[in-house]
Amino acid sequence: MLAVNYTNLRENMKAYMDKVTDDYETMIVTRKDNKNVVMISEEAYNNLIENIYVMDNKHNYDWLMESKAQLENGNTKTHELVEVNEDE
Missing domain, CATH: 3.40.1620.10 (YefM-like domain)
Incomplete structure (x- = not known):
């Protein structure tokens, strides 16, 4: 700073x-x-506002922390990407 x-x-x-x-x-x-x-910067400000929004909602925050714990514990799955045609 x-x-x-x-x-x-x-x-x-x-x-x-x-x-x-x-x-x-x-x-x-x-x-x-x-x-x-x-x-x-505007980018830092927007990031700050987004973080406040996510952290302010207990449901969002808990979901985020649960996902983070799953990732840290290696509890992940890998999936093949599926191609979608533009007309679908």
């Missing part, structure tokens, strides 16, 4: 935005009176 003050961010906006998006960095923009903000 990077930290930059508002003045420095303003002077180097493109470089910092590129750092956030290209390097998947999270940046704290420091401001007076500790009214800081956090800058993240």
